[in-house]
Ligand SMILES: NC(=O)C1=CN([C@@H]2O[C@H](COP(=O)(O)OP(=O)(O)OC[C@H]3O[C@@H](n4cnc5c(N)ncnc54)[C@H](O)[C@@H]3O)[C@@H](O)[C@H]2O)C=CC1
């Protein structure tokens with residue numbers, strides 16, 4: 001238990017336990033799904049620009065592969081811990097199952113402040129990680145991708161390193177690669193697109209549509225920026241955005257193109273100025289008087305200490321694990337809808353799946369066709385989760401619990417027919 005209440009892993013395991021009870025699955029399912037199948041720890045030496053060697057510790061958690069190869073991102077963050085990586089890998093197992101993907105779940109991490117590395121040091125670290133993991137990954141074994149602090153360039157170095165070891169090009173081992181290295185242009189914005197699609201569909205049910213609904217977003221990286229872009233395109237009004245330093249709020253709506261230009265030029269949205277715009281902290285942004293709140297940075301930001309101050313009626317989890325289990329109870333009682341991470345931010349991994357399919361068959365769809373395929377999968381998941389939620393009882397069960405039951409069902413049946421359980 002942390003100062004903010006349940007830790008991310010504790011919250012995930014509490015939801016799993018409840019889903020197993022709600023779905024009537026045996027306790028053995030909890031035993032198998034509450035811990036990873038394998039944890040790999042690697043220590044990667046990097047010759048720093050100053051001439052000295054520094055050793056970085058990294059992990060790859062392979063949680064469960066009943067439904068197919070492990071799949072999930074790699075996080076570069078100074079405060080990452082093994083416990084956090086286990087929680088992230090566990091969520092991936094349920095996310096991939098929920099969305100009907102032929103994957104199990106995994107997640108990788110390196111404890112590093114990548115902003116302090118030179119480009120050469122970052123490349124050496126990325127290649128070192130791919131080399132150390134090479135015996136444990138592959139297009140049919142474990143397929144990593146980016147998460148916080150990693151990007152298509154890092155995936156390109158990793159694919160190149162892995163391909164050197166195998167002696168031939170293996171694009172399907174990492175996803176979210178640059179387009180020229182058999183990536184797909186949709187992957188860059190797919191997580192934010194998925195956030196917006198889920199918000200739009202929920203808004204139809206809550207208010208008859210998303211047009212004019214106000215949105216505050218915490219985090220203005222890949223998910224936060226593209227979430228804002230697509231939400232605006234779908235008719236919502238983005239009034240606040242923040243990054244790690246804090247952010248800006250304008251009740252009449254922000255000019256996103258200008259905010260993004262300031263972020264790209266100065267490193268933070270905090271430097272954006274316009275009439276009617278004021279600064280907000282990362283705590284304040286969660287409590288603004290808006291219709292929709294999108295936490296799109298890190299975990300445990302909505303906790304028992306601030307759950308009662310949140311005014312949004314709809315929370316769309318762009319980040320993984322932004323809401324603690326204690327906070328979710330409070331918000332559910334207050335009638336707030338929380339669209340959970342394994343559903344609302346699944347656009348990224350669903351698009352990774354489409355990229356992987358392209359790489360395996362060496363045949364590539366155009367951008368529009370890819371996006372349509374992505375949207376179809378997301379809408380199918382949305383409808384299944386809503387049906388399951390209605391069946392289980394919307395006042396007794398949260399949307400997250402309904403999504404977990406839906407996800408566990410597929411994994412449990414796969415483990416059963418495989419004879420694991
Ligand atoms: N990139 C992807 O495709 C996917 C990402 N996610 C999740 O979305 C979240 C964000 O990931 P990305 O956008 O990829 O990362 P990113 O590294 O592109 O951006 C992270 C953003 O959060 C901000 N940030 C960092 N610490 C913060 C803090 N304490 N308060 C407020 N903002 C802070 C950073 O300034 C940056 O704007 C993570 O939880 C990640 O696991 C989930 C699914 C897929």
Ligand SMILES: O=C(O)CCC(=O)C(=O)O
Nearest residue numbers: 072073145147348349352
């Ligand atoms: O595209 C992927 O495989 C990464 C997805 C991921 O890490 C996530 O959904 O949290």
